[in-house]
Amino acid sequence: xxxxxxxxxxxxxxxxxxxxxxxxxxxxxxxxxxxxxxxxxxxxxxxxxxxxxxxxxxxxxxxxxxxxxxxxxxxxxxxxxxxxxxxxxxxxxxxxxxxxxxxxxxxxxxxxxxxxxxxxxxxxxxxxxxxxxxxxxxxxxxxxxxxxxxxxxxxxxxxxxxxxxxx
Amino acid sequence: xxxxxxxxxxxxxxxxxxxxxxxxxxxxxxxxxxxxxxxxxxxxxxxxxxxxxxxxxxxxxxxxxxxxxxxxxxxxxxxxxxxxxxxxxxxxxxxxxxxxxxxxxxxxxxxxxxxxxxxxxxxxxxxxxxxxxxxxxxxxxxxxxxxxxxxxxxxxxxxxxxxxxxxxxxxxxxxxxxxxxxxxxxxxxxxxxxxxxxxxxxxxxxxxxxxxxxxxxxxxxxxxxxxxxxxxxxxxxxxxxxxxxxxxxxxxxxxxxxxxxxxxxxxxxxxxxxxxxxxxxxxxxxxxxxxxxxxxxxxxxxxxxxxxxxxxxxxxxxxxxxxxxxxxxxxxxxxxxxxxxxxxxxxxxxxxxxxxxxxxxxxxxxxxxxxxxxxxxxxxxxxxxxxxxxxxxxxxxxxxxxxxxxxxxxxxxxxxxxxxxxxxxxxxxxxxxxxxxxxxxxxxxxxxxxx
Numbered sequence: 001x002x003x004x005x006x007x008x009x010x011x012x013x014x015x016x017x018x019x020x021x022x023x024x025x026x027x028x029x030x031x032x033x034x035x036x037x038x039x040x041x042x043x044x045x046x047x048x049x050x051x052x053x054x055x056x057x058x059x060x061x062x063x064x065x066x067x068x069x070x071x072x073x074x075x076x077x078x079x080x081x082x083x084x085x086x087x088x089x090x091x092x093x094x095x096x097x098x099x100x101x102x103x104x105x106x107x108x109x110x111x112x113x114x115x116x117x118x119x120x121x122x123x124x125x126x127x128x129x130x131x132x133x134x135x136x137x138x139x140x141x142x143x144x145x146x147x148x149x150x151x152x153x154x155x156x157x158x159x160x161x162x163x164x165x166x167x
Numbered sequence: 168x169x170x171x172x173x174x175x176x177x178x179x180x181x182x183x184x185x186x187x188x189x190x191x192x193x194x195x196x197x198x199x200x201x202x203x204x205x206x207x208x209x210x211x212x213x214x215x216x217x218x219x220x221x222x223x224x225x226x227x228x229x230x231x232x233x234x235x236x237x238x239x240x241x242x243x244x245x246x247x248x249x250x251x252x253x254x255x256x257x258x259x260x261x262x263x264x265x266x267x268x269x270x271x272x273x274x275x276x277x278x279x280x281x282x283x284x285x286x287x288x289x290x291x292x293x294x295x296x297x298x299x300x301x302x303x304x305x306x307x308x309x310x311x312x313x314x315x316x317x318x319x320x321x322x323x324x325x326x327x328x329x330x331x332x333x334x335x336x337x338x339x340x341x342x343x344x345x346x347x348x349x350x351x352x353x354x355x356x357x358x359x360x361x362x363x364x365x366x367x368x369x370x371x372x373x374x375x376x377x378x379x380x381x382x383x384x385x386x387x388x389x390x391x392x393x394x395x396x397x398x399x400x401x402x403x404x405x406x407x408x409x410x411x412x413x414x415x416x417x418x419x420x421x422x423x424x425x426x427x428x429x430x431x432x433x434x435x436x437x438x439x440x441x442x443x444x445x446x447x448x449x450x451x452x453x454x455x456x457x458x459x460x461x462x463x464x465x466x467x468x469x470x471x472x473x474x475x476x477x478x479x480x481x482x483x484x485x486x487x488x489x490x491x492x493x494x495x496x497x498x499x500x501x502x503x504x505x506x507x508x509x510x511x512x513x514x515x516x517x518x519x520x521x522x523x524x525x526x527x528x529x530x531x532x533x534x535x536x537x538x539x540x541x542x543x544x545x546x547x548x549x550x551x552x553x554x555x556x557x558x559x560x561x562x563x564x565x566x567x568x569x570x571x572x573x574x575x576x577x578x579x580x581x582x583x584x585x586x587x588x589x590x591x592x593x594x595x596x597x598x599x600x601x602x603x604x605x606x607x608x609x610x611x612x613x614x615x616x617x618x
Contacts, residue, residue: 042618047590048466058618066617075618089464095502095590096458096465101614131615 025051031109031119037161038123038154040139042067043102044077046095048085053093055080057104059161064133068163076165079117080108082125082150091150093125103128105139107155116165124152196316200329201481201509201526203316205542209308209361209369235273237300238292245269245304252279253296257606258392265388268371271395273304276367276375276387277360277418279394280496286419296396308370310377315528315538322505322530323460326485329507330476333483339450339476342430348480348512353554354424354522354545365541366418367496379498383534385609386499389595397602398572401594402495404440405573407562408589409469411492413500415443416527416541420494424545425557426523433475433482442560447475447484459503461488467502482510493594501533513544522546571601 041057058067058075067075082088089097098104107123126140127147140146141154196202235242251270255261264270271279281287282299292298319325333339342348360368367375372391376384393399404410414420421437435445451474453460462472467490475484486508491501506529513522525543529535551557566575567582576582585600587593599608 042616044618045588045590047588050466058616060616069617085466086464089466092465094465095467101618133616 028119030111030113031121032112033109033121034158035110036107036121036123036155036158037110037118038105038107038139038157039078039080039161040064040103040105040134041078043098043100043104044075045100046093046098047079048089048095050085052081053083053085053088055082055093055098055104055106060103060133063136064138070164070167076116076163076167078108078161078165080106080120081117082120088150091125092147093149097149098127102130103133103140105134105141105154107152107157110161114162114166116167122152122155124154125149126154198329199332200317200319200325200507201483201511206312206364206540207309209364233302234290234300235303237290237298239294239298240301242273242301242304245273245301247272252388252392252395253299255392255396258388258396259385259606259608262385265376265384266373268304268307268373271302271372271391272299273302273371274300274395275302275370276372276391276496278302278368279372279391280367280400282395283398285394285400291398296398299395304371306369306371307374308364310374313364313370313374313378313539315540317528317538319528319530319538322485322487322507322528323455325507325528325530326483329478329483329509333476333478336478338478340479342477344430347428347430348482349428350426350510350512350520350523351428351551352426353548353551353557354426355548356422356424356525357544357546358418358422360418362418363416363541363543365413365416365497375498378535378537378539380534380536383499386592386595389598390493390495390499393598393602397598399598399602400495400573401568401597402573403493403594404562405566406568406587407440407564408587408593409490409492410439410441410443411494412470412486412489412504412506413492413494413497414439415445415470416543417494417497423548425551427551436557438558438560440560440562442558443470445470445473445486447473447482449475449477453485453487459487459505460485463488467491471505480512484508484510493592498534499592500529500531503533504529504531506530520547568597571597 039059041059043055043057045056047054047056056077056079058077060067070076088094105126106120108118109121110118124141127149128134128140128143129145132143134140134143139154196204241247248264248267248269251272252258253272261270274282283289283291290300292300317325319328358366360366364370376387379387410420415437420439421443423438425436427434427436431449433447433449435447437443448462451462453462453474457465462474467488469490471486471489473484473486475482486506489502489504491504493499506527509526511524512520513524515521523545525545527541528538530538566573567584569582587596
């Protein structure tokens, strides 16, 4: 059993590296590929970094009607990193394609250090129709009219993302 | 007559008429979209006391000090405002004063930028910032010399008109490597303070603001406040952040220009804190299906993407898909910025090529109320393979924001570092966190989902 988990993790790591860009400009060892979160949230910003595009998003609550907030009442913002901006744009993932307020669902392998970020790996990325969140507990891939960006489906989560990541 | 608003009065500045006429005749326009006479040279503008030069304040290399009053004094005949950008507690609340040159003590944008000694002798006085110097309230550069003379609303229309005009003459001109105009070489841009309004030294700030939309006026005044009131300049190059598109046209950026010419691709290479490269793709067309015209994927580029064609000896280009940014001392610009640029050869009396005239018309309906124009002259210095090689600049960070001030650090020193949001006006993030306490900054409204 232990060997199978290790094997799966290694496979996921290799996949992550392959998917996340042949010209990767950093190691992916900071991500825990043994863990997978699936999250739905509201885009706050797209960072079109030429090496690794990042989408910053505020996760929605289970009811899908409010973003999660910290003790100070500020939205909790996660970052998901993926291919570089040019490759991502060919999948429709861009500053123009994902403006602030876009509702997305994505799977990610979280940072080992517990901060609010992760690598997309082979996960699918789905965009809900404008102003149309999924039903409570659901993700954008369940919403009629949603769009898929790049290859992959939403993976099975290994656990839920922490409500209060390190900051 | 050029005019500057000083309170309720409008002061007039005389322009040496003979020089203006001479310039106008020399540049008689024969095209719908290029060849208008050059903007008048600031050196022909003369203030009431007979001095020429720029608004000030400042002490440029090789020049006498330029200021109207310093160290707390007020120029004769000027009634100061009860408070100004040096003494305000909240510049956001002063919007009604932004259009009064006295709010800036009649300093130019560069006058404010350098007033604490950014690159010249400081003129902030003995009790800073209250004791900051005054520039000359009776000098200004005419707004009509800044806005585009061509009447096009968009870069697309401007480019299309020039292309149609060229086609009507049988163009565009097709060159081979053997017949291509040989502009290969190294050039020195004429970039003294008075060479262009974009150098920021020859016009009053209220005149500058008339070029900008309300949001970009606010951003410009914010920048000016943090040069004057808080002395907290955040030049992108100081942190090795991107330099951005307009840096190639700034006084202290892109002063030496290299041209590398081929029939289908021309490189315009310049340096600031980083290397600034414009790739001109001859004969290509933009994909206009997205938010802005582009060549590659839907990703804004720091220097945009450029297409062009030849009309005889004139190289005409259109740049789009530019990442919005700032060139310090100048205006902020948005992702909608586009430029039409016309490069034409300059020849001496014997017809020998001596350099290039570079005319730039800028379109950005998010930042500008109407298009603006910059004209630069480049003087040929030497061939490409002559002298020191062109340096590819890789910026290595050595300064970091410490308590909101740019601070050079030494190896081994420890600094608390707040990661900037590079695509969210990082310079302003520092200002707003460290230097605007108690100010009532207009806030974004909370949107749906509580975001």
